[in-house]
Amino acid sequence: MTDVASRKQDRITRRQVDKFDARRTELAVATLHTLAELGYARTSLREIAQNSEFSHGVLHYYFADKRDLITEAVRQYEVVCVTRYDEVVATSTTADQLRDEFVAMFFDTLGQDATLHRLWYDLRNQSLFDESFRADVLDIDGHREDMVWRVVSRYAELVGGTVAVSPTMIYVTLDGIFQRALLNHLAGNADNVAQLRVELPAAIGLMVTKAE
């Protein structure tokens, strides 16, 4: 094959691959929405296909099996999820501003993306039963930990102090608060959510030690 011909072949292959990947992503997004709506236990391939513009058979054209499809959907989730607070970190110039904007976004996404968040917790729990999810889940969990660490360590910096606990402890605490708030939110218990919002700043405060 000549150079020109091989480069041409490359372009074609690339374009095919791109198209293939684009459709995969499209179907993974449809999967994500279906999972968020129904939960892992009740999500079927036919239901997913109905949330897309294709028929159920096409899923096996783009994915090896159901697990492959759901794994791809989880990866899509990560793309959306894991940089949520970065802009807040980048633009805040005072500790109070960072804290307040973090709390605001925390509860904003709680209400806005509630179904997506409950899906995340559903899949994380599935990984307790199904080994094949664990690697992806632990990976995403790590990125979430990094995400809140960026927030809290920057907060400590702006306060002029140091972080008093480990990144892991920070993450599990904030994630625990989020889970609780999500449950209360979906249960329609707005008062409890509001109470958690009031208490969140103090919880963050406990994690950093001000300089003397």
Next chain:
Amino acid sequence: MTDVASRKQDRITRRQVDKFDARRTELAVATLHTLAELGYARTSLREIAQNSEFSHGVLHYYFADKRDLITEAVRQYEVVCVTRYDEVVATSTTADQLRDEFVAMFFDTLGQDATLHRLWYDLRNQSLFDESFRADVLDIDGHREDMVWRVVSRYAELVGGTVAVSPTMIYVTLDGIFQRALLNHLAGNADNVAQLRVELPAAIGLMVTKAE
């Protein structure tokens, strides 16, 4: 009906009811074990029956439907779960002893009852999708919160200080640590579990303020 006859009838009815309830409980326990093993998404009635000494048809003799059965299983879980640390609270005479024994039991049950705990988190998450579980879940969650509050408030008492954060915050923090430890435990990542064990005492310490 004479008094004697009516009392006799009562006894008979009572005995029948007791027997009925006993079998219900027996089947609920079998359900609990099946759920713990397979998770909610993959637990079928036939699988449950195979974990008992009866056939699958009997489940509809004692339970209205699958939801009824699983709800009863969840209630069984609560009976086991929610008084776990009470003896530690009752017998500890110093703050250090209480803290150490709590931590020990915390990680003991983590390893011992791992499948049961993952089931709890599975069901709590199901309640984010299925409204009919929510009441029971919120009830159990409340009892778990009370449970850790009894530990931490007693700890503060023995230290001679006061609790610095709300019961809810205490619970979500400890529960978050437990969840993370459970995931790492089931993933075979013993190092991370050990690390959490090291950090847990300090996390408890942060929650109480010593008297001046």
Next chain:
DNA sequence: GCTTTTCCTTGACAGTCGTCAAGTTTTTCT
């Protein structure tokens, strides 16, 4: 001991599931 009630098994039902092969439509290439 015989009848009645309770308890449990069996087998079938209507439906859903993941998977895949066969065939049709659409796009791409020459």
Next chain:
DNA sequence: AGAAAAACTTGACGACTGTCAAGGAAAAGC
């Protein structure tokens, strides 16, 4: 425009699901 390849639909398969009715086995009542 015609041929080849890719993209997609359709329908079927075996397996599995919750539910329930019919009937047998065991226990209780007399």
